[in-house]
Amino acid sequence: MTTQATQAAAAPTKSRKKASQEPATAAAAAAPVEQQASPQWVHFDGFACFGIERMRGAKILGLSEPSVFTPAKDPTYKWPIDNLRDLLHFYMAGGNAFCAMGHPGTGKTMGVQQFHASLNLPLLSMSANPRTQAYHLIGRLVPNKDGGVSWVDGPVLMAARLGMSVLIDEYNVIDPGEMTGLNLLLEGRPYLVPETGELVVPRHGFRVYATCNPKDDKGLVQGRHTQDNANDERFEFSWFGYLPQEIEVQLITEMIAPYQPSLPANVLAEKFVAVANQVRKLYAGVTDDSGALDKTISTRVLRRWVSKAMSASTQGSLVESPMHYGLERAWSLSCSDEVRVAVHELVTQTFGGGDYKSSKDNLHTMQPAGA
Structure with a gap:
């Protein structure tokens, strides 16, 4: 038997009952936080942010206050200088997609999180798995309380809409065919939502970060894919090794x-x-x-x-x-x-x-x- 929600999803867009184009719940919740906190763009001293003497006097743009989306700062974190350099160059050059690669436990995820924490920048995070599909990242139609369907952003489209960073952990466990659906967003280009006809233009500050364990011929890390070349070309890469x-x-x-x-x-x-x-x-x-x-x-x-x-x-x-x-x-x-x-x-x-x-x-x- 076909349910009312299924019928609504199968019908043409104009006949759907209240097919909403509003951002997802978390996106909507961000507005009051933004209004209440009202963080301002300010210049931080590089040493004050990262505790590295050679960066003393360097001015780095960040937000005056953290938000609910800003990761917690770990005062014990030790910066690998090469990775911090790569993260800074990517950020200051206005890059769109950054991939942190390295063996398990080398601090890839923590590095991205602590970079955002140091500058009070918001970061959405999700952990991928082999069943992750493009719609988990971009969004989909879900039944609403009125018996129709509403569009709900995935974390990548939500970050594009709000102008913040998004981190996809374990990126290369996802099937390569699914990841080609992100190519436009990885370049920071406008994305047309086919289900609603809405054109989402990424706001300034939108960036995609990914972490990957290397795929090797010894099988030490299981289930990793070689991503499509067109997808790989959208990323800048940084190799994370163990701390000196x-x-x-x-x-x-x-x-x-x-x-x-x-x-x-x-x-x-x-x-x-x-x-x-x-x-x-x-x-x-x-x-x-x-x-x-x-x-x-x-x-x-x-x-x-x-x-x-x-x-x-x-x-x-x-x-x-x-x-x-x-x-x-x-x-x-x-x-x-x-x-x-x-x-x-x-x-x-x-x-x-x-x-x-x-x-x-x-x-x-x-x-x-x-x-």
């Missing part, structure tokens, strides 16, 4: 310091980072070892490992080997047994202490808490 060792050591030192460990915080931090970098080299296949690991320790995983290990070190006899305990909970229990054992042997060599004893080797549960 000295910066990552500084980041981890700051995490360790409040725990007041027996060893100096920077010495422990160097050991954590040394293990992570060795695993990364094995993962990327850049060492002389015969086989690359199938998982890596990203900065995200490293921070989780440090947090778990240092917290466990304050629990006395409750945790026998905090470094091993922390790594298991942060990462290694998800690895194959071969990888897990090999990496924990590296941890033992780096930090010293007893042999690794995995909780996974226990067939039964541990002793009851009261034992």
Whole structure:
């Protein structure tokens, strides 16, 4: 049986019952925020924004106040200078589409978010999956309360309408045929909505950001596509690698310091980072070892490992080997047994202490808490 909404969708546009061309709910909600906050365009000092000495005195245009769409600022974030340079050049040149590429956990998404947070810029974000289609990004007709259908913007068209940035995370898991539907918007050109006949002219400030893990022949990252050449040509690209060792050591030192460990915080931090970098080299296949690991320790995983290990070190006899305990909970229990054992042997060599004893080797549960 054909429903009234289906009949309305199948009918010519002029006979549809109240086929609305109004922006989506989030877009409508933006108007009061904009009126209330009334942010102004102002020039920020580059050092004040990004904490990089060589940028002191540089004037960068941003908004005086954040909005509900502005990502939260992470005061611990460390800027990879090459990626910040690329983001700045893209932004200041008025680019339309920017793709951050790199291995998992290299800070692609965080980099885009923190760039917007530093300048109080609004950013819509969505995470793609293999079932994402063009209409999820651009918009579609949905049933309304009056029995007809209304147009609802997807995040890309919404951002174009409002003049803000949009981030599509995991962009290259989407089928390439679907992404060709974005080509006009990726160039910042007007987009004609076929379903309503509305012409949406992107406002100043509209930009599309995408993050991609590289597609490789080792299959370490699954389900990635090579996008259509015409789609790729719309983007500028930046390669995001892991943080330089000295910066990552500084980041981890700051995490360790409040725990007041027996060893100096920077010495422990160097050991954590040394293990992570060795695993990364094995993962990327850049060492002389015969086989690359199938998982890596990203900065995200490293921070989780440090947090778990240092917290466990304050629990006395409750945790026998905090470094091993922390790594298991942060990462290694998800690895194959071969990888897990090999990496924990590296941890033992780096930090010293007893042999690794995995909780996974226990067939039964541990002793009851009261034992």
